[in-house]
Amino acid sequence: MPDPGLLFWTTVIFLIFWFIMSRVAFKPIATALKQRETDIQNALDEAKKARQEMANLQAENEKLLNQAREERSAILKEAKEAKDEIISEAKERANAEYKRRVESAMQDIENQKMAAMVDLKNQAGQMAIEIAEKIIRKDLANNAEQVAYAKSLAESIKLN
């Protein structure tokens, strides 16, 4: 049976409950929930983005690493080539230098040989002239002496 007292009190209590609870509890809770949901969504989005970025970064790193590796091997290859080239060049140069040195030494030897020959020839000529001069001068006095003298001359040449 609808009872006026209970109708009255229910109205009063429920309206006050509604009024107070919406201010004290339901609105703050709704706001907090909404905010938390937004925060969570944002955090998830950010995490997704960060993951994406991480993946990108990793891919880039990988790429860089590969590039570096390639570069390294290229450099190594180049260095090896350069080394070989330098070595072969050095060898060639050394060979050439050696040849040149040998040649110039030969030349020197030849030159000095020639000079010595010339000198020898000159000295031999000089001696021959001197001998001839002395022979000629002795000849004039004695035959026998002349021969002996020639012999001594000839011996003196051998001493040289």
Add this chain to the structure above:
Amino acid sequence: MDVKVFQKYCIALIFSTLSVFAYAQGHNNHDGHDHGNGSKQVQSGEPSQVTGQAAEHVAPAHTAGEHHEEFNAGENAVHHISDANAIHIVGHTYFHLPVILYQPGKGFTFTTSGVFHPHHHGNGTMAHHGFTMAGGNVMRIKDESMANGEYAISDIQHEDVTVEGKTKTVFKAVINGTPYELEPKSTYDGGILGGGITNFYDFSITRNVFTMLLTCLVLFLMLRSVAKSAVSRRNEAPKGLQNLIEPLVTFIRDEVAKPNIGPNYEKYMPYLLSAFFFILGLNLIGQIPFFPGNANVTGNISVTIILAVITFIISTTSANKHFWEHTLWMPGVPAVLKVLILTPIEILGLFLKPFTLLLRLFANITAGHIVILSFVSLIFILGKSGENMTGSIAGIGASVPLTLFMMTLELLVAFLQAFIFTMLSASYIGAAVEEPHHH
């Protein structure tokens, strides 16, 4: 693991058994008490009263004070689900409540239910300024000679009287050997259900009002603490009570408000949540079989009327042009049909919707309480009100599992009805604020 589960079952069984006894206790005491009450009456009354008292005991078949009366399960259940001016705790101990009475022309009377010294069945043993208690409710002594002062009441009798084909229970208070007729408080049922407007209105803090206040206080403290931690811990994971309340709030928001009301749901959230928690809190507190629970608040039609009326007011005041057009003058239907059939039906529907809302909640909760009380009554029916011990034990054997089952079901119903009330309120509001679709 299995041991734990077993322990849980044991605890549940023990508690449900306890609850049966908590319900049952009052009745054991009633039967045990009646003798004591009789002797007290002899002591307190004059010698002439003793004969009057004895005569009352012999004469009518329906006196409440009669010993070993037939146990009436229906009456017992109705007594327990009804509102009362004092909360029965155990035996003759009552939790007394403020009594505020209004008599047109005489003004207000403020007192407490303690002045009536209620004993068994909530029957007063004292009359105070023309009022006493019968069956837990404050009643007025019709005789004006009793309007002032205090009188000892030796007995409260009740008789079923049939007037114009309607059966009405008439209570009488026996004072100094003379039975005085009592009249109940005014009720707005137009006399259909045996009530009607009488000479006074009861604005007391009754058991139901007290329970409502208590529930609101508990809810206030719980929800405020949740709101506080939700705000202060906004950048942290929810903790403790937050994990209990917040899912309910999000459930109402996402499953009830958003799909039914649409984009403007936020405006109606405080009402929906208030209604939900109010009903849920009262349903759950009503499941507690002992003080301070046990009150059948959401099973009281006065409470559901107010909730349904508020839903009705909100939905009709927020209704837009589109809603009124579709209700009063449905486009695309011949005018004759509109005037004769559609519009009257729609207008009727407007009022039927909140009516079903109030009836559904009232009926479901009341039915649950009645079923539980009936199962508990098995103990007294089979035990013949304590005369047959074997029957009582058999009754307990039958009653405990049935009551346990029913209470579990009622726990579900408590949530379900709170949800359904909120859901339907949201759908009525949603229908009222729906934006026109372009066909």
